[in-house]
């Protein structure tokens with residue numbers, strides 16, 4: 513089969529682009545730890561307030577660290593806010609966010625970090641991340657969820673590990 517030289521060149525260009533994009537996907541997966549969510553855990557969004565994990569007094573930074581030493585944070589997303597509105601977490605430690613929506617589709621995103629996930633009603637979203645530097649970070653909703661979407665954000669304060677203390681009981685906030 514004869515393939516014209518010009519056509520061949522364009523084939524190589526197309527092939528090169530495919531390899532470039534595949535390379536970018538694998539690079540971000542391996543080097544920056546960016547993965548599609550592989551976590552499917554269901555929950556009844558209409559009765560979060562009655563649930564074992566997402567009842568009002570169980571939200572926020574958890575008093576007990578997980579078995580591997582990471583700090584667990586539970587948040588509920590609802591029109592229009594993340595609850596609790598403010599959390600304090602330590603820098604340099606693994607943070608496991610667990611999020612559930614009480615109404616519609618929301619997103620959770622902390623700009624300039626790899627903390628980002630959709631919060632689909634009926635499912636628990638889990639994101640594991642580390643904040644290397646202390647500071648104040650906004651936690652934003654990045655899925656349009658209604659008229660108040662622009663105002664849907666919470667404050668995440670990352671504190672130097674030596675100054676951070678776990679809350680004495682679940683749900684307790686600064």
Ligand SMILES: [Cu+2]
Nearest residue numbers: 618653657664
């Ligand atoms: Cu939202």
